[in-house]
Amino acid sequence: MEKTINITLKVWRQAGPKAKGGFETYQLDNISTDSSFLEMLDVLNEKLVSERKEPVVFDHDCREGICGMCSLYINGHPHGPDSAITTCQLHMRKFKNGDTITVEPWRSNAFPVIKDLMVDRRAYDKIMQAGGFVSVNTGGVPDANAIPIPKKDADEAMDAASCIGCGACAAACKNGSAMLFVAAKVSQLALLPQGKVEAARRVKAMLGKMDELGFGNCTNTGACAAECPKSVSLSNIARLNREYICAKFKD
Amino acid sequence: MWLFNSSVGRKFVMSITGASLVLFLLFHASMNLVAIISPEGYEWICEMLGANWYALVGTAGLGFLVFVHIVYAFILSIQNYRARGTERYAVVERQDGVEWASKNMLALGLIIVLGLCMHLAHFWAKMQLVEILGEEPASGMELIRMTFSKWYWAALYMVWLGALWFHLTHGVWSALHSLGLNNNIWMPRIKCLSNIVATLVVLMFASVVVYYFCMGCCA
Ligand code: HEM
Ligand code: SF4
Ligand code: FES
Numbered sequence: 407m408e409k410t411i412n413i414t415l416k417v418w419r420q421a422g423p424k425a426k427g428g429f430e431t432y433q434l435d436n437i438s439t440d441s442s443f444l445e446m447l448d449v450l451n452e453k454l455v456s457e458r459k460e461p462v463v464f465d466h467d468c469r470e471g472i473c474g475m476c477s478l479y480i481n482g483h484p485h486g487p488d489s490a491i492t493t494c495q496l497h498m499r500k501f502k503n504g505d506t507i508t509v510e511p512w513r514s515n516a517f518p519v520i521k522d523l524m525v526d527r528r529a530y531d532k533i534m535q536a537g538g539f540v541s542v543n544t545g546g547v548p549d550a551n552a553i554p555i556p557k558k559d560a561d562e563a564m565d566a567a568s569c570i571g572c573g574a575c576a577a578a579c580k581n582g583s584a585m586l587f588v589a590a591k592v593s594q595l596a597l598l599p600q601g602k603v604e605a606a607r608r609v610k611a612m613l614g615k616m617d618e619l620g621f622g623n624c625t626n627t628g629a630c631a632a633e634c635p636k637s638v639s640l641s642n643i644a645r646l647n648r649e650y651i652c653a654k655f656k657d
Numbered sequence: 658m659w660l661f662n663s664s665v666g667r668k669f670v671m672s673i674t675g676a677s678l679v680l681f682l683l684f685h686a687s688m689n690l691v692a693i694i695s696p697e698g699y700e701w702i703c704e705m706l707g708a709n710w711y712a713l714v715g716t717a718g719l720g721f722l723v724f725v726h727i728v729y730a731f732i733l734s735i736q737n738y739r740a741r742g743t744e745r746y747a748v749v750e751r752q753d754g755v756e757w758a759s760k761n762m763l764a765l766g767l768i769i770v771l772g773l774c775m776h777l778a779h780f781w782a783k784m785q786l787v788e789i790l791g792e793e794p795a796s797g798m799e800l801i802r803m804t805f806s807k808w809y810w811a812a813l814y815m816v817w818l819g820a821l822w823f824h825l826t827h828g829v830w831s832a833l834h835s836l837g838l839n840n841n842i843w844m845p846r847i848k849c850l851s852n853i854v855a856t857l858v859v860l861m862f863a864s865v866v867v868y869y870f871c872m873g874c875c876a
Contacts, residue, residue, distance in 0.1 A: 621664075622740030623737055626831040632753050641839055645840070
């Protein structure tokens with residue numbers, strides 16, 4: 407049986423990167439608890455369009471938790487109050503009738519607001535471009551089992567690789583630090599023999615880029631891992647520190 | 658220089674200085690325990706350290722560590738505040754498993770600095786400093802008895818130690834983590850170690866305060 411709820415939305419509206427933003431309050435009635443959070447925002451936008459008002463701009467793409475676009479800070483949590491899911495996987499059954507829901511964009515110096523709830527997350531792409539890859543000569547494809555890899559390492563690399571680059575870690579962090587993201591991207595390669603070859607160069611380049619882009623210094627609060635939709639582990643940050651410190655001592 | 662220009666480098670300095678200070682505190686606290694076990698022994702320790710060259714070198718080293726730790730603490734905190742951006746979140750909820758201390762290290766540190774000033778004025782200025790100036794140092798035991806028999810000093814010392822406890826419950830494991838000495842298996846272990854070290858240090862210091870406060874009440 408379908409259940410519906412009435413909610414009040416407080417949404418951050420900002421005309422452009424330099425414009426002064428502020429909260430707008432909207433009343434939405436008869437929202438199905440089976441709908442997703444983004445579907446609820448679609449309903450809001452249809453309503454706004456029908457009233458000839460400007461719809462709320464928010465990022466989204468896959469709507470199934472794999473692209474990392476849906477960067478919304480809901481009721482004090484990146485990706486909402488539920489754990490280990492993205493905003494697009496959040497459902498309205500997590501809210502109660504009469505709730506007021508506050509929706510804000512990621513707030514971090516390195517993620518400037520483009521419009522309303524949409525932020526520029528290209529800083530993460532720049533970090534990847536600085537070294538988050540393995541240089542290979544594309545020749546014949548080697549057999550997948552030609553290089554034996556311990557199961558434990560493969561699993562840990564896989565867990566790190568589950569990071570979707572959504573930016574929730576930096577958004578959650580009181581220090582605006584991107585360490586969990588960089589740690590995941592450094593770890594996914596540093597744990598594997600193919601990635602070890604360039605590990606030192608990679609960690610220096612990626613961390614250097616991260617610092618240059620104005621992210622903060624990690625103080626190990628752990629807010630990032632608590633909010634990460636993919637449950638990337640905090641100990642990846644220890645690996646990042648280790649890789650970086652060792653690389654610097656070798657220089 | 659990476660110890661200054663990179664975030665991990667700055668954290669490296671923070672953790673090395675912090676961890677060295679923890680080691681010093683363990684050493685300092687075990688000396689204090691002697692004041693309960695044997696007041697004569699304590700006087701002997703005070704005399705032996707006094708203003709000898711090794712005590713002076715130690716003091717200078719300590720001063721350097723504290724100085725670097727505090728300067729870096731401010732640099733890191735300012736950079737982190739800026740990195741958060743100009744616009745702040747309207748709603749901030751706490752996350753599971755995020756320690757309160759980890760978010761308030763600077764505030765706790767400031768309480769520690771204030772306590773440190775009080776402590777230096779009470780003891781160091783009357784013991785090592787006067788000895789450096791060529792005068793006769795005060796008796797360590799006398800100073801302990803005098804200071805802690807006053808309830809307000811005893812209370813302030815306890816507040817100070819409380820702040821230190823919070824600082825260290827996060828600080829110890831955080832320092833190891835910053836140095837890269839952590840993984841999924843060791844995470845709960847070093848967090849436990851952190852609580853043990855913090856509690857041990859604070860208990861050792863606090864026991865002297867409480868013991869001499871009670872002695873002062875009985876006398
Ligand atoms: C007895 C004195 C002190 C000891 C034993 C101590 C110990 C530590 C340790 C072990 C850490 C962890 C380092 C890391 O996370 O890598 C730390 C962090 C910190 N300390 Fe202290 N500390 C002391 C005094 C102070 C003072 C006086 C201040 C400031 C005014 C201060 C401010 C901080 C701050 C802000 C951090 C967090 C830095 C970060 O994680 O980036 N501490 N301390
Ligand atoms: S580590 Fe987690 S929170 Fe950070 S970008 Fe990756 S998936 Fe998002
Ligand atoms: S829209 Fe792709 S992860 Fe949410």
